[in-house]
Amino acid sequence: MxxxxxxxxxxxxxxxxxxxxxxxxxxxxxxxxxxxxxxxxxxxxxxxxxxxxxxxxxxxxxxxxxxxxxxxxxxxxxxxxxxxxxxxxxxxxVIYPGARAAIKSTRNGTIGVIGTENTIRSGAYQQALQSINPSIRVVSLACPRLVPLVENRMFRSEEAKLVVEQSLRPMRQSDMDCLILGCTHYPYLSEAISDVVGPDVSLISSAxxxxxxxxxxxxxxxxxxxxxxxxxxxxxxxxxxxxxxxxxxxxxxxxxxxxxxxxxxxxx
Amino acid sequence: MxxxxxxxxxxxxxxxxxxxxxxxxxxxxxxxxxxxxxxxxxxxxxxxxxxxxxxxxxxxxxxxxxxxxxxxxxxxxxxxxxxxxxxxxxxxxVIYPGARAAIKSTRNGTIGVIGTENTIRSGAYQQALQSINPSIRVVSLACPRLVPLVENRMFRSEEAKLVVEQSLRPMRQSDMDCLILGCTHYPYLSEAISDVVGPDVSLISSAxxxxxxxxxxxxxxxxxxxxxxxxxxxxxxxxxxxxxxxxxxxxxxxxxxxxxxxxxxxxx
Missing domain, CATH: 3.40.50.1860 (Rossmann fold)
Incomplete structure (x- = not known):
């Protein structure tokens, strides 16, 4: 085998x-x-x-x-x-592959990252992105409420949409042109996430x-x-x-x- | 250094x-x-x-x-x-990176490839794509008139648009959902190529x-x-x-x- x-x-x-x-x-x-x-x-x-x-x-x-x-x-x-x-x-x-795809995708040099508290606190994406290109600007946000929605199989629920909308609200003013889904659970919620950030922000799935x-x-x-x-x-x-x-x-x-x-x- | x-x-x-x-x-x-x-x-x-x-x-x-x-x-x-x-x-x-990106991008499993006579005759893309996924369908076309346009700095000319249109005509009936620019000269002509194949076909730049x-x-x-x-x-x-x-x-x-x-x- x-x-x-x-x-x-x-x-x-x-x-x-x-x-x-x-x-x-x-x-x-x-x-x-x-x-x-x-x-x-x-x-x-x-x-x-x-x-x-x-x-x-x-x-x-x-x-x-x-x-x-x-x-x-x-x-x-x-x-x-x-x-x-x-x-x-x-x-x-899963961090460097997403970082590399975001660097390939971005045109304005501002990259958003969402992840768990641990991932965001570690600064791992910022470090990965800036070790490749020090002039990249990174906007990060921890979204601790998303993983439990997925683990409990509620990712297609109305509640999921609401939680995603509330979680991502702080990023709406950002000028990022791509957003790294910095948690492998997030692709389950990608439609809801895309609805919040809009069609001009490319979603990068680390998966x-x-x-x-x-x-x-x-x-x-x-x-x-x-x-x-x-x-x-x-x-x-x-x-x-x-x-x-x-x-x-x-x-x-x-x-x-x-x-x-x-x-x-x-x-x- | x-x-x-x-x-x-x-x-x-x-x-x-x-x-x-x-x-x-x-x-x-x-x-x-x-x-x-x-x-x-x-x-x-x-x-x-x-x-x-x-x-x-x-x-x-x-x-x-x-x-x-x-x-x-x-x-x-x-x-x-x-x-x-x-x-x-x-x-x-430059062949496997383009092949991998096309495999990631395609949803319907039909991938187009354009390249020089030598590249297309070699079957290198078809071999690369199908060695990774044997069920991929590949539509290939040699476009020998494109490289000279670029080497002679005519890639922004009206003639370039015409030659691209004529060269790609045989692919218009294909149901490919992505097209590999299987020659590193072709990104110079990507606007013209995109105009011919339309917005529903993703262009994959091997570059x-x-x-x-x-x-x-x-x-x-x-x-x-x-x-x-x-x-x-x-x-x-x-x-x-x-x-x-x-x-x-x-x-x-x-x-x-x-x-x-x-x-x-x-x-x-």
Missing amino acids: QQAIAILDSGVGGLTVAKEVMRQLPMENILYFGDTARAPYGPRDSEEVLEFTRQIVDYLLQFGPKMIVIACNTATAIALHKIRSMVSIPVVG DETAREISAILYHRGQLAENGDLPVHRFFCSGNTGLFQAIAQEWLGEEMKISPVVWQMTRL | QQAIAILDSGVGGLTVAKEVMRQLPMENILYFGDTARAPYGPRDSEEVLEFTRQIVDYLLQFGPKMIVIACNTATAIALHKIRSMVSIPVVG DETAREISAILYHRGQLAENGDLPVHRFFCSGNTGLFQAIAQEWLGEEMKISPVVWQMTRL
């Missing part, structure tokens, strides 16, 4: 990355771990997020993956460098961009999957399998139907 | 890549070589394109660059793998996408330039410096003004 891409998240947010990997790289085996029992990571302290991430990486490594994807902005901001120094395979985070960067890195390492057996997609979660599976099936939709899927509840 | 990114092309086409590298990675030193004395490469035989590419790479290697970018689709299709096996630094072509992929690869190798001295951009061409410099200054515009520039005519 071909080596898999291992994707981890605090819960269902990383499924936005998994979906794009399934769409952009349909021949790849995927292992997904959602730490739903302990989500959200946004308000947790750094030590804890690092420890949880380490546990999941250890668990996933037993399957011999070819790459680890930290599909959670909070965990990327806190744990990426430490995980990289621990393992010998490539470890991809879409990370999938593309995974493709680039595997290609340059000569490790893209070759055409052969149907790929297998295995999903693990640490909490309620029913809710996780319901969200995954609703979100992944078409991408889910093309290949065998395995569900498993796993306590770490 | 920080190591440079070395970019080569048959002529001025690769300046579309250089411009995007200057914009997306404004701290990087750049070496550019345009083989204007021998452009275009599109109709040349493969042995010759390979030999010319080798000569330019040898020339650029004396400056100790950190990366070689073959910013010419024809040379990428013919020479990328051989050049890669010759040198120890990363060699980036923009390659710049982004350069950023990703250098980042993952820990080789992005650090903030420090103003970067230096050195331009070499093998033919008429006056015409080359006029096109470069017109095309690069703002990006050109931020840092010292060196021009040099060099016979290989």
Whole structure:
């Protein structure tokens, strides 16, 4: 069996990355771990997020993956460098791919970022953007109320629209021409977010961009999957399998139907 | 002095890549070589394109660059793998970055590609696209009349519009939802191309996408330039410096003004 891409998240947010990997790289085996029992990571302290991430990486490594994807902005901001120094395979985070896409997209040099408290407090996007181009202006905003909406499968509700509108209000006066969805849960809410910021602001999904960067890195390492057996997609979660599976099936939709899927509840 | 990114092309086409590298990675030193004395490469035989590419790479290697970018689709299709096996630094072509961006962009799975005779005849895009996703449909068209318009600085002329319209006519019936500009000269003509294919077809510039992929690869190798001295951009061409410099200054515009520039005519 071909080596898999291992994707981890605090819960269902990383499924936005998994979906794009399934769409952009349909021949790849995927292992997904959602730490739903302990989500959200946004308000947790750094030590804890690092420890949880380490546990999941250890668990996933037993399957011999070819790459680890930290599909959670909070965990990327806190744990990426430490995980990289621990393992010998490539470890991809979700912050630089989004930063690079925003730098490609922006015309006026002002980039917005929304994320969890931890991600915004870490300054990780500002640091990534300005390490590439010091003259980029960054407007950041923590939106702590969005992740729970998604984890509780309320992302299509009227309440979700209202919470998004209230959360993003402080950004309406900004002159950003693109906005990084700096949390992998946010693509679930992208329609509502787009309605608030308007059509002139491009939304950058760190999920879409990370999938593309995974493709680039595997290609340059000569490790893209070759055409052969149907790929297998295995999903693990640490909490309620029913809710996780319901969200995954609703979100992944078409991408889910093309290949065998395995569900498993796993306590770490 | 920080190591440079070395970019080569048959002529001025690769300046579309250089411009995007200057914009997306404004701290990087750049070496550019345009083989204007021998452009275009599109109709040349493969042995010759390979030999010319080798000569330019040898020339650029004396400056100790950190990366070689073959910013010419024809040379990428013919020479990328051989050049890669010759040198120890990363060699980036322009075909896979465009292919990856098209795969990310397409919703209906039908992707158009335009390029030189050599690029289209090589089937390189079709091979790249389908090696990633075998179910992608590819519609290809050689447009041999476009490069000479650009090399002769006629890209803003009425004649250019007419030639683009005539060249692309066979693609109008296609149901592609994105079109790869599979020649680095084509972004000079992107307005005219967009007018012909219409607003529902996204244009994918291999130039923009390659710049982004350069950023990703250098980042993952820990080789992005650090903030420090103003970067230096050195331009070499093998033919008429006056015409080359006029096109470069017109095309690069703002990006050109931020840092010292060196021009040099060099016979290989």
